[in-house]
Amino acid sequence: MDDLVVIGAGPYGLSIAAHAAAAGLGVRLLGRPMASWRDHMPDGMYLKSEPWSSNLSAPDGRHTLAEYCATRGAVAEHGTPLPIGTFSAYGMWFARQAAPAVEEVTVTEVTPQGDGFRVHTAEGPPLLARTVALAVGVMPFVHHPEALRDLPPDHYTHSTGHRDLTRFAGREVAVLGAGQAALETAVLLAEQGARPCLVARCSRLNWNTVPQPLNRPPLHSLRNPHSGLGTGWRSWVWSELPWAVRRLPAHTRERIAATALGPAGAWWLRDRFERRVPVLLGHRLHRAVAAGERTRLGLTTRAGESVVLDVAHVIAATGFAPDLARLDLLDAGLRAALATVGEGRAPELSPGFESSWPGLFFAGLLAAPSFGPSMRFVHGAGFTAGRLVGGVRKRLGARGPRSGSPGAARLDRADAPGRCPGPGAPPGHPKTYLR
Structure with a gap:
């Protein structure tokens, strides 16, 4: 039985596994390394955050993005956007340098087993674990506007559904949203020959300003400090004091998680966007119907006027919603038993990221309403x-820990492939591919 099984091999899963191995735990790391970044972001995208605030975490502080770029002759400096492909490659390098070997398997279900867990995979017999950390990224939680959900599946997609946007060349595409994903997707569509139109409820787009130099006079730094999430005291608090956020009342944490650091575009994207992409701001989507191979969107302006937009395809760049109910790989009875944050659907977590079910830990998006x-x-x-x-x-x-040596990736698996019933376990779950 392993001390810890980490499910998900993105930035959070890789970082957790690196720390667990260094602590001498018997840890297994399951998933496709950096899958969201490698498989669900179009060519040509850039990292919005500054390189110095985009490091994965190793216990000794090594294996940073700057260290990786230095070995490749690439630039990782403040104020210079970094290609997503470079960041993905960095994550793969980190996996080789700092984390236990990643096992590229598909986890289909996690069920209770005694005082631990049974982890089922599509590729072989199940694993037994004393503790489990779910770091599954954002892909299980993609959000589509309700109005789109009755359309045929080929009429709309989420912005994460495209690695290559060239198939939309010459076609009209409505992009829904006002954040970086929507703005950059629209720009890339236009630059690759499509005819995008951005549709957003807001009356104006927000753009980040050009970052201030890292080295500034002390008074300037005091008035407007840098942080991993941007410049200013509010961003600094969210970046540096997650432990303090957790001590707030549940309803306050829910509001902060839902509204803080709202939609905005990167400063370096603004000129490209404004030169190429028409916009319909202050328009709310209330209806979508298929008309042959095309889609008609019914929009309402703030003044109550109706507008119809006829397009070949709709891309919803409408973010992600943390919701335990959508985490199909977790046993249904176990999910139902978890304490949640206030009225929301995210798990309430301890200071050590443990849920109300002993031994079950969460990281990433599902931890936002707690931290x-x-x-x-x-x-x-x-x-x-x-x-x-x-x-x-x-x-x-x-x-x-029961590991034979520090950081060892143990090979013992459960003897029998049968399912542990667990409380309220359903007859089966669909496969969930790790991100």
């Missing part, structure tokens, strides 16, 4: 990894 908006960004992995592993060690308690 704040930094959990939506790569930067939050630095806060999460060490604390979560500390929580795992506390849960393991006086029994100590």
Whole structure:
């Protein structure tokens, strides 16, 4: 039985596994490394955050993005946008340098087993684990506007559904949203020969300003400090004090997670966008119907006027909604038993990222209603990894890790492939591919 199974091999999963291995735990890391970044972002995208705030977390502080770029002759400097492909390659390099070997398997279900867990995979017999950390990224939680859900599946997609946008060349595409994903997707569509139109409820688009130099006079730094989530005291609090956010009342944390650091475009994208992409601002989508191979969107302006937009395809760049009900790989009875944050659908977590079910830990988006908006960004992995592993060690308690050597990736699996019934376990779950 392994001390810890980490499910998901993105920035959070890789960082947690690196800290667990360094702590001497018997850890298994399951998933496709950097899958969201490699498989669900179009060619030509750039990292919005600054390179110095986009490091994965290793216990010794090494294996940074700057270190990787230096070995490749690439630039990773403040104020210079970094290609998504470079960041993805960095994550793969980190996986080789700092984390236990990644096992590229598909986890289909996690069920309770005694005082631990049984982890089922599509590729072989199940694993037994004393603790489990779910770091599944954002893909299980993609959000589509309600009005789109009755359309035929080929009429609309989420912005994460495209690695290559060239198939839309010459076609009219409505892009829904006002954040970086919507703005950059629209620009890339236009630059690759499509005819995009951005549709957003807001009356104006927000754009980040050009970042201030890292080295500034002390008074300037005091008035407007840099942080991993941007410049200013509010961003600094979200970035540096997630532990303080967790101490706030549940309804306050829910509001912060839902509204802080709202939609905005990167400063370096603005000129490209304004030269190429028409916009319909202040328009709310209320209806979508298929008309042959095309889609007609019924929009309403703030003045109550109706507008019809006829397009070949709709791309919803409408973000992600943390919701335990959509985490199909987790046993249904176990999901139903978890305490949640206030009226929301995200797990209430301890200071060590442990849920109300002993031994079950969460990282990333599902932790945002507990620890704040930094959990939506790569930067939050630095806060999460060490604390979560500390929580795992506390849960393991006086029994100590069972690994044969520090950081060993143990090979023992459950003897029988049968399912542990667990409370309320349904007859089966669909496969969930790790991100």
